[in-house]
Amino acid sequence: MNNLIAACRLAKTADEIHEAARMLDETIFRTSELGDISELLIHVIQPLLNEERHEPVLLFHAYGWQFGGAERLIAGLTNYLTHQKYRIIVSVFEPVRSNGFQLDPSIAFVPILENDRRIERLIELVGLLSPDLFIGHNNSIPELAAVYPVLRNSGIRTIAYTLEYYFFPHRIPELASTVIARSEALAKANASCFLTRFSANAYGMAYPNAAVMQGISSFSVPDYRSDKRSGKTVIAVGRFSDPIKRLDRVLFAFHHLLQSHPDARLLIVGPYDLEARIPRQTKETIGELLIKTGISDSQIQFVGEQEKTQDFYHQGDVFLLTSDSEGFPLVLNEAGSYGLPAVIVDIPGLEDIIADGENGFIVPQDDMRAMAEKISALFDDAELLKRMSNNAREMVARYSIDQVGPRWEELIRVVLTHSDQDEINRILAERFMGEVVNKKAFCRTIVKEYEQTAALIARVPKVRTARTQLHEIETIAVKLVNHVRDYGLRATISKATSKLRGRLQRRFRR
Template sequence: MKILHVISGGETGGSKNHVLSLFESSSSHDMMLAVFQKGKLYEEALAKGINVTLFSQKNRYDLSLLSNIRSFIAKNNIDIVHSHGARANLFIRLIKLTSSFKWVVTVHSDPDLDFMHNKKMSTIFAKLNKWSLAKTDKIFAVSERFKSMVKKYGIPDNKIVTIYNGISFDQGKVTTSPSRKDFSLGEDDFVAAIVARLHPVKGHLTLFKAIADVKKQIKVTVLIVGEGDLKDSLEQEARQLGIQDQIRFLGFRTDIGEIFSISDVSLLTSKSESFPLVLLESAREGTPIITTDVGGVRQLIPDSSYGWVIPVEDAAALSNALIQANQEKVTGELSVKGKHLKKYAESHFSLQHLQESIAKEYNKIYAE
């Protein structure tokens, strides 16, 4: 069976890592990858030896590449096309009109929030994405909440399967550099890390309000990993709130495990998510999590012995969680919570389980 994964290629976060992880181990399927632009995903795919093809566009609205993709699918006898993201979904939907391959989609995010920083684009692309999803053969939702969301688009329940994300836990806890000394941090300092693109949906402003609330009660440093258009405005907001000394903008980094390893807690303050891979990366390092109640996070953090789940855009709740986590660091309870989280995540959200679940669905679709 030949599988072609299609994604725009501009992704830098969870969806990028998810797609690359599907190629990490041997498979009975012949898998290829197609992207529309050079970027970190394309570069990492090449470095990993993945069979990746670049279909270049003059701009993101250039549809001239559709015929090239269609020819590629026919020439390589592709059985199943697996698309990821709004642009890839739309292009495959247009090709599907005149092709006979099976088509599956993984829904990584809420279409209504993907372009929330641009209301005009949000309205147009959300409608196009939903139109595309309606014609798929199967949809993989990465949480039960996302399955419910997709059903509201009028898609039958039997076309939607919940498959939670997974990662490899084989590498174990990171013990290499960087160290806290590289960031002028001491072992007694309370350090929180947030790995997320600088985008409105990620909720950095709520985090900043919480840090401003607690700065007189606890000494906390936040390591912010990620890039995005909001960087300048977020830096300005930090200065206005008087927390610029507590915030470190680290930009894009590839050593996410190392960053979590030197942190006391990891943060996720998003307004919407599916099932964030970044939380599994935190769990792999035994780093406890404070997260908003989005997507499938309660499957990873079923109760308070694993971490904190707080309401969306609730700075007061985030402040309380940070204070509690700081107290638990002092008592030693925080490290116990991290070990508990790691053990649970490793047994429920392995990469092997993810790959086996997807392969099972591929076989079903192919046999239909």
């Protein structure tokens, strides 16, 4: 690394720049585009190595760069921070897509292309650039979570920015190693941030460096004329090629809605696959489900992936969200900016965004009849629709960059200016956390999620790592009992944790 730093710092002639670019390519980037690396060397790396720094350098690692909610959020945040006297670098594990979200020209975009040693190369990049702060996203990827202990040992300040629902990897067998390793790795970050109070509190029950950092509404609230709407258009926006978005639920809900409103229209915005089976274990494809439900071509429109989804929100009257899991779905903010009430399935944490009966409705996960009834209620009651529409627009203002941006600036200052982690944890607890909306529901969900966790990790072959997770579960169990003293859940929790312990101990004896 010292030789690489010296070569980068001193390169002046064309030959020296070419040689330094070759060394960078071999050590970090693994791309044949040495010209691009030379540009990066001249305009980003050399100034960082040779010039006196007048503003903190923040390195955001965004994993990929596509048209997704995570990328939109990071683009909005980094574009804001670059105008607040921070120097921003964004690194990814894939090349930038030509149609990805645009970054401010002052932001350096650094792709790391090789897969087999990508984490090592990311750590090499951090070592080369020596940023004041590393902020990492997609911490459900097992290797990425492991970066935080390494960087902490190197003296680099870190913020783990987890944009998924906390228990998301607990449900996926392929991510079992993440379930076991992630929390301990995130505990090594100076701050571990989540998008909702539910996820932050779920993690924070066992680890003290938790913080709530809400999503950012990237749409400005437009001027729109509601009289241009049809009055009965349901819109759903998302990456529907992903089974987790549950396009099947959208179709079932709309099928039930047609019983009372046969003139309703459904608009689907986002990538989709009519040959997909959603959920995966079902026998029917989405195309076959369309035939089964009797939804005609005149009643539904698929428009595919769109760069400017705002061109479609103005056509809708009610927004639908049916996913199995979400972190902080920006589509709710986007819909709200157009005055669309949202009818959503019950996903822990989304009560931070949707207040049931105020700016939308929350229905049980698989009750599509209930979802149809709520949509129908909005179609049938113009005053209710108008009130919820106004409330939806007011909700968006809470998550504007003007509101969330200064909170990020404060968090960054706390992490950069306090050397004592206990003091950082104290400040996080005082300024950056918040109580969940419904403690009783929160505790019941925690118990349910950890029951599923135990079933998952019982299949993990390494007994030592399973014991680590059992320790976390039992730590949570003790805190749950304290949390729910007044809710009559003691027996439920005791039974559940005993079941978890027994299941894992049987695993240990194998």
